[in-house]
Amino acid sequence: MEEQTLIVLDSIAFQLNGTALAGRVHLEKEDAELCCAWETLLKKVETIASPKAVFRDCTVDAVSGDEVIVEGVALKSRVMAQQLGGRRRLFAYCATCGTETAALEDSLEPLERFWLEELRMELLRQAIGALHREISRRCRIPKLVGMAPGSGDADVWPLSEQSKLFNQLLKGRVTELIGVTLTESLLMLPYKSASGILFAAEHDFAACQLCHRRNCPSRRAEFDSKLWNRSRQDETVL
Numbered sequence: 310m311e312e313q314t315l316i317v318l319d320s321i322a323f324q325l326n327g328t329a330l331a332g333r334v335h336l337e338k339e340d341a342e343l344c345c346a347w348e349t350l351l352k353k354v355e356t357i358a359s360p361k362a363v364f365r366d367c368t369v370d371a372v373s374g375d376e377v378i379v380e381g382v383a384l385k386s387r388v389m390a391q392q393l394g395g396r397r398r399l400f401a402y403c404a405t406c407g408t409e410t411a412a413l414e415d416s417l418e419p420l421e422r423f424w425l426e427e428l429r430m431e432l433l434r435q436a437i438g439a440l441h442r443e444i445s446r447r448c449r450i451p452k453l454v455g456m457a458p459g460s461g462d463a464d465v466w467p468l469s470e471q472s473k474l475f476n477q478l479l480k481g482r483v484t485e486l487i488g489v490t491l492t493e494s495l496l497m498l499p500y501k502s503a504s505g506i507l508f509a510a511e512h513d514f515a516a517c518q519l520c521h522r523r524n525c526p527s528r529r530a531e532f533d534s535k536l537w538n539r540s541r542q543d544e545t546v547l
């Protein structure tokens with residue numbers, strides 16, 4: 310079987326909505342000096358930032374009770390096996406805010422560094438959006454859902470699987486192609502990076518539905534006890 314190549318999105322267009330982002334960082338609009346510093350940082354980030362993503366179209370060889378074999382690589386996740394059901398295709402990916410804004414860090418005050426992290430998060434969001442649109446367009450898939458190692462309760466798809474994603478499904482080329490490195494403790498650098506798999510689906514799914522963590526500011530879906538109970542059983546969800 311012909312091996313699919315890695316597709317790199319390295320010129321992702323982005324827009325930073327200064328008003329919305331100022332609200333997100335609770336900028337004190339009465340403080341002219343702070344507002345000026347905020348505008349200056351926003352312009353610098355707009356000038357140098359370059360969010361990116363890489364993905365690879367992968368063939369699913371087999372799906373069993375608690376693992377999914379993708380091109381000979383065994384991914385350990387009962388939830389993934391259930392959600393994939395009979396599908397034989399998934400997309401391994403990594404997306405990032407990019408490394409370029411690191412050049413700004415040394416000159417920033419602590420508050421500005423906090424702002425920078427928010428701006429990087431927005432860049433990452435837009436990189437992920439561009440990745441979804443590109444896969445949908447190329448492969449004519451109307452709806453994509455995803456999973457990431459370490460998201461949801463610990464056993465949904467363990468973080469330890471991150472190295473399989475980077476080194477095997479993405480061929481060990483993520484650093485070379487988009488600048489994201491994986492540390493020994495399996496953290497991604499830059500921190501505002503995301504990796505995982507995407508696949509076609511008819512229903513919404515997010516690992517947050519299978520996550521007991523309380524008060525998570527990033528939660529995207531309510532905990533779903535029915536889905537969680539089904540995820541403990543040896544059957545497909547579809």
Ligand code: SF4
Pocket residue numbers: 460461462516517520521522525526527528529
């Ligand atoms: S609720 Fe928070 S910690 Fe849990 S999977 Fe969602 S984003 Fe991650």
